[in-house]
Amino acid sequence: MIYLDNAATSFPKPESVYVAMDTFARTSIANPGRSGHRMALASERILDDTRHLLNRLFRGESPDRWIFTLNCTDALNMAIKGLVNPGDHVITSDLEHNSVSRPLRALEKAGVITLTRVASNDGYLDPAEVTAAITPKTRLVAITHAANVLGTLQPIEPIAAAVRAAGAFILIDAAQSAGVVDIDLARTPIDMLAFPGHKALFGPTGTGALYVGPRVTLRPWREGGTGGDSSTEVQPDALPFKMEGGTPNVAGIAGLKAGLEWVLERGVEPGRLHEVNLLQKVVDWVAAHADHWGILGAWDPDRHVGALSLRTPEGLAPSDIGAMLDTSFAVAIRPGLHCAPYIHKRMGTFPDGSLRLSPGPFNTEADIEVFLQALGAITEGML
Ligand SMILES: Cc1ncc(COP(=O)(O)O)c(C=O)c1O
Incomplete structure (x- = not known):
């Protein structure tokens, strides 16, 4: 996993x-x-x-x-x-x-x-x-x-x-x-x-x-x-x-x-930097697939921790993508509202929410590669 x-x-x-x-x-x-x-x-x-x-x-x-x-x-x-x-x-x-x-x-x-x-x-x-x-x-x-x-x-x-x-x-x-x-x-x-x-x-x-x-x-x-x-x-x-x-x-x-x-x-800052550097790869991928995907909120790596929410393509609910990532690709992320309904209302993602990924200290670039390939495959298969 x-x-x-x-x-x-x-x-x-x-x-x-x-x-x-x-x-x-x-x-x-x-x-x-x-x-x-x-x-x-x-x-x-x-x-x-x-x-x-x-x-x-x-x-x-x-x-x-x-x-x-x-x-x-x-x-x-x-x-x-x-x-x-x-x-x-x-x-x-x-x-x-x-x-x-x-x-x-x-x-x-x-x-x-x-x-x-x-x-x-x-x-x-x-x-x-x-x-x-x-x-x-x-x-x-x-x-x-x-x-x-x-x-x-x-x-x-x-x-x-x-x-x-x-x-x-x-x-x-x-x-x-x-x-x-x-x-x-x-x-x-x-x-x-x-x-x-x-x-x-x-x-x-x-x-x-x-x-x-x-x-x-x-x-x-x-x-x-x-x-x-x-x-x-x-x-x-x-x-x-x-x-x-x-x-x-x-x-x-x-x-x-x-x-x-x-x-x-x-040390504290090395932990944040590791996670934000991994997320940067996701942000870059989203920018290259902006027809279907987006991120929620501004991206400023100096003022960010290791959690990022993705806006999913039209017709693909975050919960469905979460289930596909789990069952077909063995990737664990969290879809939905993340116990924070007010910000989803503000971002226009209520009630389905977003797809949140949050790497930790033991994740590698290879893990992010697998996640992004899975997103690519899901997008191609469903659109
Ligand atoms: C910002 C924030 N506050 C509070 C909590 C609640 O934490 P706990 O599940 O430890 O009660 C969470 C959990 O994800 C959180 O992200």
């Missing part, structure tokens, strides 16, 4: 991730912080080391500000529902994944918040338009760093600065950028950063994290046992335990730790 669906979840993982999870599961998988024995301490140590690695990679204020979550959706919900109050105004964009759009739209429909959805231009947000939407009631600006349908990388630095100047909070959805784009929390005033562990950080599914900056106080939306402090009647105030009730996914986090080590060793 040629796997070109890394924007959904990365595959394969670096070998060290499989080894770390297997070793940990066979030797130390005890309940962290709950018991004093050496296996529990080894388990606690994995969590601690991983928080340190996250803090090193993203230069956060301290390791205890990193909350482990189930995935990026969990982190985004934790941030949104833990922060907003009745009467608040929230700003978001038409590029967002449903894990941002749905909780915000549900709060808007329930009359809890008012919501402004800023439109992107050819896949990019204009910082001036986001800033212009800020009102005295704006508490939260929740936007993606890299659009999951289009792969376009957003100018979060000026937006974060404007939000900070206005006294509001900014939540960045880094699902498609964490691990392939440098995010410097010491330099950019980001209040909350949410991402999955299972995409470009190469942990397994079931992992993710939320960074909670020093200005932010969140209400926990899951309460329960935290191991360390069992005496208080309600959730303890100290991070990360305040937000982490229940036994964490320690085996998964052992894998995430190995994934983070792999990313730290390889």
Whole structure:
């Protein structure tokens, strides 16, 4: 199988991730912080080391500000529902994944918040338009760093600065950028950063994290046992335990730790460049077949991550092409709306969506060649 669906979840993982999870599961998988024995301490140590690695990679204020979550959706919900109050105004964009759009739209429909959805231009947000939407009631600006349908990388630095100047909070959805784009929390005033562990950080599914900056106080939306402090009647105030009730996914986090080590060793920008260089070949092919194919959004390799959406030929639905690629050519891509309906409405590709491909670090030019030959064969056979 040629796997070109890394924007959904990365595959394969670096070998060290499989080894770390297997070793940990066979030797130390005890309940962290709950018991004093050496296996529990080894388990606690994995969590601690991983928080340190996250803090090193993203230069956060301290390791205890990193909350482990189930995935990026969990982190985004934790941030949104833990922060907003009745009467608040929230700003978001038409590029967002449903894990941002749905909780915000549900709060808007329930009359809890008012919501402004800023439109992107050819896949990019204009910082001036986001800033212009800020009102005295704006508490939260929740936007993606890299659009999951289009792969376009957003100018979060000026937006974060404007939000900070206005006294509001900014939540960045880094699902498609964490691990392939440098995010410097010491330099950019980001209040909350949410991402999955299972995409470009190469942990397994079931992992993710939320960074909670020093200005932010969140209400926990899951309460329960935290191991360390069992005496208080309600959730303890100290991070990360305040937000982490229940036994964490320690085996998964052992894998995430190995994934983070792999990313730290390889460096972040080389990962993005490898993927964008592979996509350039697809962009060139599309330009040569522009009668039938197109790409969604602007293509600027310096401001793009490794995901690209193709507009399919008239009469050929993305889902049909996806099935043909899978069954006849053993190529895995993702057709459809990619959980992001607003941008497809804007691009005119709703409800069928597009064909998204997203190479990873282990894909080669030969893989892209096979994909493009398959597209050529499908186009010739069906038109
Ligand atoms: C931009 C973006 N945000 C959020 C998510 C949700 O991530 P998860 O599936 O880890 O909850 C995704 C998943 O593809 C995404 O691309």
